[in-house]
Amino acid sequence: MDTWKNYICPVCGAWSCTKDRFPTCEFCQNEDVIIIEDEKLHNEIQAYLKSLTRSDFEKYLVLPSYGEIGKDYTELYVATVEYIRQKYVFDDPRFSKTKFNEREHQECARHQEYKTHKKEEIAALREEVYGEPNPYRKVTCPTCGSTNTEKISALSKGVSVGLFGIFSQKVKHQFHCNSCGYEW
Ligand SMILES: [Zn+2]
Ligand SMILES: [Zn+2]
Structure with missing residues (x-):
């Protein structure tokens, strides 16, 4: 039976989970x-953390270099991970500060990517349901295939009309390609 297993990496401090039969660290490949x-985890560590006074509990509220407590993570989650790292990572002779920092940077990038992805999903939905402009929409240029395109704004359309009169092609066009300059 496949079950998820939580693991802590004593080299880089990764706190993650896996279904692998032979778990290895997904960040530093430590085996x-x-x-x-x-x-x-739940019964012992969290019960211990909950029994602490507020000021002792706060010693475990070590913010990751990304995300926010209360918004991205609960206090108990942050404290649990810190407790586990203090117990299994920082005193281990294999612990590497360099690999710890490297992993934090990677996780930060992942976190940002995830947040952007979420925003893109919401923007796509609002565009579909309410017809709102979607700043994340990628339109491919039909000439060169670049996605470095932009919607021609009403303002720049207005400028076109002013400069070239009502016959300006720009008025009819919706998109502009920043790579090859094509408009369609
Ligand atoms: Zn690791
Ligand atoms: Zn193009």
Whole structure:
């Protein structure tokens, strides 16, 4: 039976999960990760954290270099990961500050990508349902295939009319290609 396993990497501090039979670190490829079963995690660690006074609990609220507590992560989640890292990572002789930082940067990039992706999905939906302009829409140039295109704004259409009169081609066109200059 396939079950998800949580693991902590003692080299780079990755806290992740996998279904692999032989779990390895997805960030630094360390082959000796520490499996932490969910039950142990929830019952022991979280119960311990909840029993702490507020000021002791806050010592575990170490912000990742990305995301926000209360918005992207709950306090208990952040504290749990920090607790696990203090226990299994920072004192391990294999711990590498360089790999820890590298992983944090990678996770930050992933996080940003995810957020952008979410915004794109919402914008696409609003465009479809309400007909709102979608700043993320990628339109491919029919001439050169570039996606570096933009919608010709009403303002620049107005300028065209003013400069070249009512017969300006631009009025009819909706898109402009920044790569080859084609308009359609
Ligand atoms: Zn690692
Ligand atoms: Zn083009």
